[in-house]
Amino acid sequence: MKPRVLLANEPRSYRQAIAAVLRDLRPGVEFGETEPEDLDRHVVRRAPQLVICSRATPTVRSAAPSWVELYKDHGSLSPVSTRREQSTVEEMELSDLLLIVDRAVVLLYFQGLFSGRY
Numbered sequence: 001m002k003p004r005v006l007l008a009n010e011p012r013s014y015r016q017a018i019a020a021v022l023r024d025l026r027p028g029v030e031f032g033e034t035e036p037e038d039l040d041r042h043v044v045r046r047a048p049q050l051v052i053c054s055r056a057t058p059t060v061r062s063a064a065p066s067w068v069e070l071y072k073d074h075g076s077l078s079p080v081s082t083r084r085e086q087s088t089v090e091e092m093e094l095s096d097l098l099l100i101v102d103r104a105v106v107l108l109y110f111q112g113l114f115s116g117r118y
Helices: 012-025 038-044 057-065 095-117
Strands: 004-008 028-033 051-055 064-070 077-082 084-091
Touching: 004 012, 004 038, 028 084, 038 051, 038 057, 051 095, 057 095, 064 095, 077 095
Parallel strands: 004 028, 004 051, 051 064
Antiparallel strands: 064 077, 077 084
Protein backbone atom coordinates (compact mmCIF):
# COMPACT_ATOMS: atom_id res chain seq x y z
CA MET A 1 0.00 0.00 0.00
CA LYS A 2 1.40 3.37 -1.02
CA PRO A 3 1.02 6.26 1.41
CA ARG A 4 -1.71 8.66 0.24
CA VAL A 5 -1.69 12.45 0.15
CA LEU A 6 -4.80 14.37 -0.91
CA LEU A 7 -4.54 17.94 -2.21
CA ALA A 8 -7.58 20.24 -2.16
CA ASN A 9 -6.03 23.68 -1.96
CA GLU A 10 -6.98 26.68 -4.07
CA PRO A 11 -6.40 27.89 -6.64
CA ARG A 12 -6.60 24.77 -8.80
CA SER A 13 -3.52 25.71 -10.84
CA TYR A 14 -1.49 25.96 -7.63
CA ARG A 15 -2.82 22.57 -6.47
CA GLN A 16 -1.96 20.97 -9.81
CA ALA A 17 1.54 22.43 -9.84
CA ILE A 18 2.26 21.30 -6.27
CA ALA A 19 0.91 17.81 -7.00
CA ALA A 20 3.05 17.48 -10.15
CA VAL A 21 6.23 18.47 -8.34
CA LEU A 22 5.49 16.23 -5.35
CA ARG A 23 4.78 13.27 -7.66
CA ASP A 24 8.17 13.76 -9.32
CA LEU A 25 10.04 14.13 -6.04
CA ARG A 26 8.20 11.44 -4.06
CA PRO A 27 7.28 8.67 -6.53
CA GLY A 28 6.61 6.20 -3.70
CA VAL A 29 3.63 8.28 -2.53
CA GLU A 30 0.18 8.42 -4.15
CA PHE A 31 -0.95 12.02 -4.66
CA GLY A 32 -4.63 12.67 -5.36
CA GLU A 33 -6.38 15.93 -6.11
CA THR A 34 -9.91 17.10 -5.46
CA GLU A 35 -11.94 20.28 -5.35
CA PRO A 36 -12.37 21.78 -1.88
CA GLU A 37 -16.12 21.17 -1.94
CA ASP A 38 -15.46 17.43 -2.39
CA LEU A 39 -12.75 17.23 0.25
CA ASP A 40 -14.74 15.59 3.06
CA ARG A 41 -16.09 12.87 0.80
CA HIS A 42 -12.60 12.04 -0.49
CA VAL A 43 -11.09 12.06 3.00
CA VAL A 44 -13.65 9.49 4.14
CA ARG A 45 -13.34 7.38 0.97
CA ARG A 46 -9.56 7.49 0.39
CA ALA A 47 -8.32 7.72 4.01
CA PRO A 48 -5.22 9.77 3.13
CA GLN A 49 -2.34 9.99 5.57
CA LEU A 50 -1.93 13.70 4.75
CA VAL A 51 -4.33 16.36 3.46
CA ILE A 52 -3.04 19.60 1.94
CA CYS A 53 -5.90 22.09 1.72
CA SER A 54 -6.90 25.72 1.97
CA ARG A 55 -9.27 25.09 4.89
CA ALA A 56 -9.19 22.05 7.18
CA THR A 57 -12.80 21.02 7.74
CA PRO A 58 -13.95 19.24 10.90
CA THR A 59 -13.84 15.98 8.90
CA VAL A 60 -10.22 16.61 7.89
CA ARG A 61 -9.28 17.52 11.45
CA SER A 62 -10.83 14.36 12.89
CA ALA A 63 -10.17 11.79 10.15
CA ALA A 64 -6.81 12.70 8.59
CA PRO A 65 -3.75 11.77 10.64
CA SER A 66 -1.92 14.82 9.26
CA TRP A 67 -3.03 17.97 7.47
CA VAL A 68 -1.77 21.35 6.25
CA GLU A 69 -3.76 24.51 5.60
CA LEU A 70 -1.76 26.29 2.92
CA TYR A 71 -1.77 30.05 3.45
CA LYS A 72 -4.84 30.10 5.66
CA ASP A 73 -7.06 33.09 4.87
CA HIS A 74 -4.53 34.13 2.18
CA GLY A 75 -1.99 34.98 4.89
CA SER A 76 1.63 33.92 5.27
CA LEU A 77 0.98 31.34 8.00
CA SER A 78 0.18 27.68 7.33
CA PRO A 79 -1.16 25.62 10.25
CA VAL A 80 0.10 22.03 10.30
CA SER A 81 -1.15 19.06 12.29
CA THR A 82 0.79 15.81 12.44
CA ARG A 83 -0.82 13.14 14.62
CA ARG A 84 -2.62 15.91 16.52
CA GLU A 85 0.63 17.81 17.15
CA GLN A 86 -0.02 21.39 16.02
CA SER A 87 2.51 23.83 14.58
CA THR A 88 2.60 26.75 12.16
CA VAL A 89 4.93 27.34 9.23
CA GLU A 90 5.52 30.89 8.05
CA GLU A 91 5.92 31.38 4.29
CA MET A 92 5.54 27.68 3.39
CA GLU A 93 8.05 26.55 0.78
CA LEU A 94 8.43 23.34 -1.21
CA SER A 95 11.10 22.10 1.20
CA ASP A 96 8.63 22.51 4.08
CA LEU A 97 5.95 20.53 2.22
CA LEU A 98 8.45 17.77 1.43
CA LEU A 99 9.37 17.49 5.11
CA ILE A 100 5.69 17.28 6.06
CA VAL A 101 5.05 14.58 3.42
CA ASP A 102 8.10 12.65 4.60
CA ARG A 103 7.02 12.88 8.22
CA ALA A 104 3.52 11.62 7.41
CA VAL A 105 5.02 8.68 5.51
CA VAL A 106 7.43 7.81 8.33
CA LEU A 107 4.59 7.93 10.85
CA LEU A 108 2.52 5.62 8.67
CA TYR A 109 5.29 3.04 8.44
CA PHE A 110 6.16 3.41 12.12
CA GLN A 111 2.52 2.77 13.03
CA GLY A 112 2.39 -0.19 10.64
CA LEU A 113 5.47 -1.82 12.14
CA PHE A 114 3.84 -1.92 15.55
CA SER A 115 0.40 -2.95 14.35
CA GLY A 116 1.70 -5.78 12.18
CA ARG A 117 0.14 -4.44 8.98
CA TYR A 118 3.41 -4.08 6.98
